[in-house]
Amino acid sequence: MEGEPDAEPGAAEQMHSQREAEEDGWMLWQAGQVRNTLHLVSAVAQWILLLACLIYLGIDFLQPSMTxxxxxxxxxxxxxxxxxxxxxxxxxxxxxxxxxxxxxxxxxxxxxxxxxxxxxxxxxxxxxxxxxxxxxxxxxxxxxxxxxxxxxxxxxxxxxxxxxxxxxxxxxxxxxxxxxxxxxxxxxxxxxxxxx
Known part of the structure; x- marks a missing residue:
């Protein structure tokens, strides 16, 4: 029975390290989600800016200009x-x-x-x-x-x-x-x- 108390702290440590690994994985997943969201927002902003530039150039092109x-x-x-x-x-x-x-x-x-x-x-x-x-x-x-x-x-x-x-x-x-x-x-x- 002397060996049993040694086994219990090892199981607790294993559960604790497993919980820490899950928490670290969760934090990495959240950080990845934030990074992906930032990339998505950046890409959408770039497309909106490109679309605005094309509209501006199109309006300027379509305006009656002096020949x-x-x-x-x-x-x-x-x-x-x-x-x-x-x-x-x-x-x-x-x-x-x-x-x-x-x-x-x-x-x-x-x-x-x-x-x-x-x-x-x-x-x-x-x-x-x-x-x-x-x-x-x-x-x-x-x-x-x-x-x-x-x-x-x-x-x-x-x-x-x-x-x-x-x-x-x-x-x-x-x-x-x-x-x-x-x-x-x-x-x-x-x-x-x-x-x-």
């Missing part, structure tokens, strides 16, 4: 008709964002402008030459930006150049003789990116 054509200041003019000596041609825009008033193209910004002009000009008078002039006007002063003499035998005009134009200038096209202008194509595009 590149509307951002760039430009005009395109087609004209056929008679030109009277000393009177600017009555130009009207076929398209573009630059304003035209009384046949004059109004310049809204300082900057470099690409100019393209093509036309056929026929003399209506008994002269050998007619001068076509692109004129810039600021307030009351005006200056010649470009001119070309056109001979009666070769009536083609072809200009492509870059001009620096100033805000509040206006651009007009003149002839120094009565002439017939046909298939005039005139384009003016702001090249420099000025915020005006």
């Amino acid at each position: 590149q054509r509307d951002k760039v200041l430009w005009t395109h003019i087609r004209y056929s008709g008679n030109s009277t000596r000393g009177v600017p041609m009555n130009l009207t825009a076929e398209g573009g964002s630059l304003q035209i008033s009384n046949g004059s193209i109004l310049i809204p910004c300082d900057g470099l402008y690409l100019v393209s002009l093509k036309s056929l000009i026929y003399l209506l008078e008994e002269e050998d030459w007619v001068k076509l002039t692109l004129q810039g006007t600021h307030m009351t002063s005006s200056s010649t930006l470009w001119d070309q003499f056109v001979h009666s035998n070769d009536s083609r005009v072809n200009l492509t150049t870059v001009l620096y134009l100033f805000r509040e200038n206006s651009i007009t096209l003149w002839t120094d003789s009565n002439a017939s202008v046909s298939d005039l194509s005139f384009s003016l595009v702001l090249v420099t990116d000025n915020n005006c």
Whole structure:
């Protein structure tokens, strides 16, 4: 019987260590559950953030935005008709964002402008030459930006150049003789990116 009391404390220790192992297992299981819950919450938060970013980008993409054509200041003019000596041609825009008033193209910004002009000009008078002039006007002063003499035998005009134009200038096209202008194509595009 002396051996029995030794057996009882061993069984109690074994039950105690078994209970501690169960408690440790329970605590590890709870810690794992907390960790899994945190991972789940983190993943859900990331998906919500990703979804919010995609919605933001989608809304920004779907909003009506200005096209590149509307951002760039430009005009395109087609004209056929008679030109009277000393009177600017009555130009009207076929398209573009630059304003035209009384046949004059109004310049809204300082900057470099690409100019393209093509036309056929026929003399209506008994002269050998007619001068076509692109004129810039600021307030009351005006200056010649470009001119070309056109001979009666070769009536083609072809200009492509870059001009620096100033805000509040206006651009007009003149002839120094009565002439017939046909298939005039005139384009003016702001090249420099000025915020005006």
